[in-house]
Amino acid sequence: MLFPVSWTNPPALPSAHFLELAMQRQNTLTKPAGSLGQLEAIATQLASMQGSELPTADKIHISIFAGDHGVCAEAISAYPQAVTAQMIANFASGGAAISVLAKLLGATLEVINLGTVTDTPDLPSVINARIAPSTRNFVEIDAMTSQQVTKAIHFGDEAAQRAARAGCHLFIGGEMGIGNTTSAAAIACALLNKNPIRLAGPGTGLDSAGVRHKAEVIIRALQRHNDDQTPMAVLKAFGGFEIAALAGAIAGCAARGIPVLIDGFIVSVAALIAVSEQPDIRAWLLFSHRSAEPGHQAILDALKATPLLDMGMRLGEGSGAAVAVPLIRAACALHNNMASFDSAGVNVGQNDAPQSGATNRND
Ligand SMILES: Cc1cc2ncn([C@H]3O[C@H](COP(=O)(O)O)[C@@H](O)[C@H]3O)c2cc1C
Numbered sequence: 001m002l003f004p005v006s007w008t009n010p011p012a013l014p015s016a017h018f019l020e021l022a023m024q025r026q027n028t029l030t031k032p033a034g035s036l037g038q039l040e041a042i043a044t045q046l047a048s049m050q051g052s053e054l055p056t057a058d059k060i061h062i063s064i065f066a067g068d069h070g071v072c073a074e075a076i077s078a079y080p081q082a083v084t085a086q087m088i089a090n091f092a093s094g095g096a097a098i099s100v101l102a103k104l105l106g107a108t109l110e111v112i113n114l115g116t117v118t119d120t121p122d123l124p125s126v127i128n129a130r131i132a133p134s135t136r137n138f139v140e141i142d143a144m145t146s147q148q149v150t151k152a153i154h155f156g157d158e159a160a161q162r163a164a165r166a167g168c169h170l171f172i173g174g175e176m177g178i179g180n181t182t183s184a185a186a187i188a189c190a191l192l193n194k195n196p197i198r199l200a201g202p203g204t205g206l207d208s209a210g211v212r213h214k215a216e217v218i219i220r221a222l223q224r225h226n227d228d229q230t231p232m233a234v235l236k237a238f239g240g241f242e243i244a245a246l247a248g249a250i251a252g253c254a255a256r257g258i259p260v261l262i263d264g265f266i267v268s269v270a271a272l273i274a275v276s277e278q279p280d281i282r283a284w285l286l287f288s289h290r291s292a293e294p295g296h297q298a299i300l301d302a303l304k305a306t307p308l309l310d311m312g313m314r315l316g317e318g319s320g321a322a323v324a325v326p327l328i329r330a331a332c333a334l335h336n337n338m339a340s341f342d343s344a345g346v347n348v349g350q351n352d353a354p355q356s357g358a359t360n361r362n363d
């Protein structure tokens with residue numbers, strides 16, 4: 001099976017022309033130049049990505065990728081593996097945090113089942129993309145076969161394709177997979193050459209002895225898989241299905257010109273894989289929040305990202321990204337609807353005239 005085109009080719013970059021127009025517009029609005037801080041940068045970046053003078057975040061498409069992890073055999077999560085399958089049903093019936101937030105935002109929410117150890121019924125609202133019941137335990141062997149990696153990336157690309165067909169303005173990827181903070185930390189350690197003691201964290205709520213054990217599991221796994229550090233080899237070595245699918249979805253959105261709002265620790269690691277493979281994908285990403293998972297900052301640093309929020313959230317599911325959407329909508333509303341100095345008849349005295357190219361302190 002071949003990789004999708006979106007994985008093998010770099011995406012086009014967002015429009016420099018619309019970025020310039022949007023920045024000019026910001027400087028005409030009835031406010032001191034730069035005074036809306038990061039809200040200005042969000043609006044201008046979105047205008048550039050959407051190739052429009054009037055950016056919008058009305059239509060949001062959320063894809064939740066779920067899959068089980070063989071590394072759960074090493075007792076690295078505070079919760080049992082069966083929760084992954086149970087949460088798939090909970091997403092579908094509207095009871096999960098992301099289900100509530102999706103409804104609040106009027107977003108479309110789809111759940112993609114990539115394979116769980118516990119049986120899940122075929123629910124009409126869950127997309128069946130089962131690759132295998134689980135990845136394998138990466139302490140012993142590669143988490144995925146090459147074919148499984150390719151399949152997962154394809155399933156991610158298909159989600160991006162559905163998002164494009166739905167005409168969405170912004171894509172949010174989320175994940176569910178007990179054990180996936182261990183996978184994500186291992187991937188980040190391998191790609192960034194970091195010590196697992198720094199990047200392993202409590203995940204769903206391990207105590208300090210549990211976090212130490214988790215770091216030791218990752219150290220053993222890194223020693224086993226230290227031959228090939230390319231993004232593809234690292235993804236294959238440490239999994240999981242949902243992280244590979246998220247990387248595929250992120251690349252697929254970038255290729256189709258869809259802005260992506262990145263969630264917390266796990267989705268950021270998927271973004272790190274995609275950007276390591278194709279650096280131009282970075283231009284299509286906005287970062288929603290800083291997760292309480294301690295390793296997140298190292299990933300954000302590697303991606304040169306400043307997230308909008310820092311709420312102490314550590315849930316995943318795309319929930320941190322969903323919570324940031326109202327801010328992005330506010331940024332668009334201000335950019336699109338504020339009066340200009342001219343139209344409002346607000347006089348700019350000679351001394352106060354906005355400097356051309358006035359700097360935004362967040363640039
Ligand atoms: C009920 C429940 C709902 C969740 N929703 C997301 N996660 C989050 O926790 C998991 C990762 O943490 P760890 O690596 O420690 O297992 C992932 O499934 C992630 O999405 C959840 C976890 C639980 C228990």
Ligand SMILES: O=C(O)c1cccnc1
Pocket residue numbers: 181203204263264265266267291292293313314315316317
């Ligand atoms: O930030 C995340 O993505 C996260 C953190 C802890 C557990 N699950 C997800």
